[in-house]
Amino acid sequence: MTGDPEPIGAQARRALEQELADLRDERRLVAGTLHDSPSVGDQADQADELRRADQLDRLDRRIEDITTRLRQARTAGPAPTDQVGVGSTVTVRFPDGSVETLQVAEVAEALDQTLVTADSPLGHALLGHRPGDTVRYGTPDGPATAVVESIGEGPAPASS
Structure with missing residues (x-):
């Protein structure tokens, strides 16, 4: 891979779009649990709150990675047909x-x-x-x- 935006095949695009939809659903669920706790109680509650916050950060990073990759694929255009490349x-x-x-x-x-x-x-x-x-x-x-x-x-x- 060259560092330039790489094309993406239809199957890979669908897989990334499905993963993105699933991650967004999961993020909504996790974010909802953070708002359900108006005050943090004992250490176990605090640890659970931190775990969910970490999970939310992980989800946000993956969502951003996939969104960026899909945007780059649109910029790259279709897969090459004269030589093998990503998406071919x-x-x-x-x-x-x-x-x-x-x-x-x-x-x-x-x-x-x-x-x-x-x-x-x-x-x-x-x-x-x-x-x-x-x-x-x-x-x-x-x-x-x-x-x-x-x-x-x-x-x-x-x-x-």
């Missing part, structure tokens, strides 16, 4: 002949197997490459390679 959808062919279409993202949803993060070995290896390039990356089983087939919405058509 890329189809790769592995040495065993299997082909997968993946999205390079900053963050991955736990259950989404089509996302690779830009700082993962494969995601990092793909960044900056173009169709036809072979990328090399590390795996727990040792070095591996993949060929960039296409950048865009899905696999390239099979050639005859």
Whole structure:
């Protein structure tokens, strides 16, 4: 990543927007509990009040991080189609002949197997490459390679 605003893919945007909505809901609940205590009682009450205040600070920081990232993504515009970057959808062919279409993202949803993060070995290896390039990356089983087939919405058509 260059330090410039990076684009974000549709799936990653939806995940961040959902997380932002959830965090705002949680923040409203936590903030409501702070206002429910007109006076702080014993040390246990004070400790609980401090814990909720810390939780509120944590939520505020994460809300600001996500809001900033979504704003930067709007500034960056769409994901590149000439070379792999954050937000790109890329189809790769592995040495065993299997082909997968993946999205390079900053963050991955736990259950989404089509996302690779830009700082993962494969995601990092793909960044900056173009169709036809072979990328090399590390795996727990040792070095591996993949060929960039296409950048865009899905696999390239099979050639005859």
